[in-house]
Every structure is written in C-alpha cells, then in structure tokens.
Amino acid sequence: xxxxxxxxKAAITSMWRKVNVEEAGGETLGRLLVVYPxxxxxxxxxxxxxxxxxxMGNPKVKAHGKRVLTSLGEALRNIDDLKGAFSQLSELHCExxxxxxxxxxxxxxxxxxxxxxxxGKEFTPQMQASWQKMVAxxxxxxxxxxx
Amino acid sequence: MVLSAADKTxxxxxxxxxxxxxxxxxxxxxxxxxxxxxxTKTYFHHFDLSPGSGDIQSxxxxxxxALATAAGHLDDLPGAxxxxxxxxxxxxxxxxxxFKLLSHCLLVxxxxxxxxxxxxxxxxxxxKFLASVSTVLTSKYR
Numbered sequence: 001x002x003x004x005x006x007x008x009k010a011a012i013t014s015m016w017r018k019v020n021v022e023e024a025g026g027e028t029l030g031r032l033l034v035v036y037p038x039x040x041x042x043x044x045x046x047x048x049x050x051x052x053x054x055x056m057g058n059p060k061v062k063a064h065g066k067r068v069l070t071s072l073g074e075a076l077r078n079i080d081d082l083k084g085a086f087s088q089l090s091e092l093h094c095e096x097x098x099x100x101x102x103x104x105x106x107x108x109x110x111x112x113x114x115x116x117x118x119x120g121k122e123f124t125p126q127m128q129a130s131w132q133k134m135v136a137x138x139x140x141x142x143x144x145x146x147x
Numbered sequence: 148m149v150l151s152a153a154d155k156t157x158x159x160x161x162x163x164x165x166x167x168x169x170x171x172x173x174x175x176x177x178x179x180x181x182x183x184x185x186x187t188k189t190y191f192h193h194f195d196l197s198p199g200s201g202d203i204q205s206x207x208x209x210x211x212x213a214l215a216t217a218a219g220h221l222d223d224l225p226g227a228x229x230x231x232x233x234x235x236x237x238x239x240x241x242x243x244x245x246f247k248l249l250s251h252c253l254l255v256x257x258x259x260x261x262x263x264x265x266x267x268x269x270x271x272x273x274x275k276f277l278a279s280v281s282t283v284l285t286s287k288y289r
Contacts, residue, residue, distance in 0.1 A: 034267040035274050052268045109251055117258040117265055125179040125198065128255060132183040 002137035004079055008130040015119065015127065016076055022066045024118070028111045029065030030056040036106055042099060068107070072138060079134075082141035090145035101143035108135025148282075150275055155221045157272035161257070162218040164264055169215055172256050174199065174207025179252040187245055210249075217280050228283045236287035243288070246281035253277060 004012075033040050034052045043049065046060040055061060071089065078085035093099045112131050116123045150158070165172060178198045180187050194202040213231055220227035235241055254273060258265045 031267050031270060035271040052266075052271070056267055112251075113255055113258050113270070116255045117262045120259050120262060123255075123259055125175070125182045128179050128252075129182040 002082070002133050002140065004130075004133060004137075008133060009079060011127050011130040012079070012134050013076060015115065015122075015131075016073060019069075019115075019118075021069045021073060022062070024111070024114055025065030025067070025069035026056075026062035027065070028107065028114050029068060030058070030061050031114065032103075032107050032110045033061065035110070039103055039106065042097070042103075069111075072111075075138060075141075076134075079137075082137045083144050086138065086141035087145060090142050093142055094146040101139065101146060104139035104142045105136075108139050111135060148275060148278060150221055150272075150279060153268070154272040154275055157269045158218050158221060158276045161261075161264065161269060161273060162215060164261060165257075168260070169211030170204070170208035172207070172253070172260065173209070173211035173214075174204045176249060176252040176256045177203050177207050177210070179255060180249050183252065184245075184248045187248055190239070190241055190245070214253075214280065218276070221276075224279055224283045225286065228280065232284050232287050235284045240288075243281070243285045246277075246284065250274070250277035250281060 033043070033049060033055045040046075040049050043061075043064075046058060046064075048054045048058060049061075075082060075085045093101075112128060112135060115131060116128070119127075181191075181196055181203075182198070188196055191202075191206075194200070194206070196203065213228070216227055217224055225232070254270070254277070257273065258270075
C-alpha cells in the first residue's frame with residue numbers, strides 16, 4: 001500500500017489547487033489517446049479521433065478528461081483511503097467498462113507529464129516523486145476490486 | 148513499432164533544440180528517476196546518489212550522448228547502439244522494466260524545460276523513439 005508522508009500530502013494538495021481541472025483533464029486524456037493510440041479502443045463512440053489535432057479538439061475527449069480528473073481531485077480528500085474512495089469506480093471499470101488496469105498506470109504517468117509541462121521548474125524531482133506515489137496509489141485503488 | 152518519417156523529423160528537431168542542454172537534462176532525468184522509482188537505485192549502489200552529484204551528472208552526460216547518437220542514426224538504431232546493447236546484455240543486465248522508468252523521466256524533464264515544443268505529436272514521437280532505443284538496448288538479453 002502507498003504511504004503518503006505529510007510532505008507528500010502538502011505538495012500534492014498545494015499543486016492541485018493551481019490546476020485547471022477542465023484543461024488538464026482534456027490534455028491528459030487527449031495525449032493518452034495520441035501517444036498510445038490503442039487506448040482509443042474504449043472510446044468508439046467519441047467521434048473523430050483520426051489525428052492528434054482532432055483528438056485534442058474533440059469535445060467528448062475534453063468532457064471525459066474533465067470527469068476523470070474531477071474524480072481524482074475528489075479522491076485527494078481521502079488520500080489515506082484511496083481503495084475506499086475508488087471502490088465503486090473499481091467495480092465499474094472491471095465489470096462494466098472492462099478496462100485493463102495497465103491503462104490507469106498509463107493515464108497516471110500522462111498526468112505527471114502534463115503537470116511537468118504546466119509547472120516547469122516548480123515540478124521538481126521531489127514534487128514528481130510525490131505525484132508518482134499519488135498516481136500509483138490511484139491506479140492500484142482502481143484495480144483493487146478486479147476479479 | 149516503426150518510426151514514421153514524421154516521427155524521425157520530430158525527434159531530430161527536438162534533439163537540435165535540446166542542443167547543449169543534453170547532459171543537464173540527462174542528469175535531471177536520473178535525479179527524477181532515483182527519487183520517484185527508488186528500486187532503480189539498486190543498479191547504482193556504487194554511485195553518490197545525492198541529487199545533482201558528480202556521479203549523476205557524468206552518467207547523465209553519457210545517457211544524453213547515447214541518445215544524441217541514436218537521434219542521428221534513426222535509420223539504423225541496432226547498428227548505432229550495438230556496443231551499448233552488448234554492454235547492457237552481458238555486463239549491466241538492467242531489468243527491461245527500468246528502461247520505461249528512465250524514458251518516462253526523460254519525457255517529464257523535456258516537458259518541464261521545453262513546454263512549447265512538447266506538443267502531443269512531438270510527445271508521441273519521442274515516446275516511440277525512447278521505446279525503440281530501449282528495445283534495441285535489451286535486444287541481446289537472451
């Protein structure tokens with residue numbers, strides 16, 4: 001299980017306050033679909049995903065990206081019990097959505113890259129380390145109910 | 148996985164823009180990797196692993212130079228990286244999972260320092276490039 005120090009929690013929550021969830025969500029999910037095109041398999045009904053610009057500008061991608069990051073933001077309030085916080089979403093992703101948990105790790109790393117791009121030098125190695133714990137914890141929590 | 152003509156252009160352009168910052172970026176990627184993924188330190192127990200140490204800086208320079216060589220020989224990565232491939236297979240034997248970790252930290256470093264150039268398409272090309280390099284470096288493992 002991931003263990004967050006007080007320093008991790010402080011770093012994560014202070015940076016999250018400065019994130020535009022709508023923009024970052026669209027950017028994160030969009031880049032996932034561009035860089036790892038096989039992840040498009042879950043989004044057949046999203047319309048035009050035929051090019052990088054089509055994907056990044058796609059309104060359904062942006063909306064879904066926002067939804068995903070909003071959910072992540074809510075989980076930050078339960079950072080010490082991510083498995084509890086994501087229990088129902090885990091069941092959903094297994095039983096209804098049939099998403100391989102590897103995709104949660106890919107998305108998590110994509111979020112880390114977006115944060116680096118947005119915050120530049122402020123996204124120090126120390127900050128990255130806290131966020132890597134965060135995304136690993138979320139990915140693990142989302143996979144926890146799989147059977 | 149094949150690098151398209153567009154990928155190759157993106158990689159060469161990116162490497163030109165990195166210019167003399169290669170060694171610094173290499174060192175920073177290693178710092179990031181050791182902090183975020185502590186298991187990677189097991190291969191460097193003989194190093195001073197304090198952030199920005201001389202050991203890390205000189206190793207970062209080696210990594211950057213190898214990647215610059217690769218970027219200049221995109222049509223023959225196995226040939227250009229043959230010696231390094233032998234080294235990793237027979238002497239270093241770094242578990243293949245670790246190449247993804249360093250590649251990720253290299254991308255994070257580039258995103259942090261060159262945000263305007265790090266477009267989705269360039270990001271995708273660089274990810275493919277680093278994956279191709281990783282494949283070549285582990286190709287002689289067995």
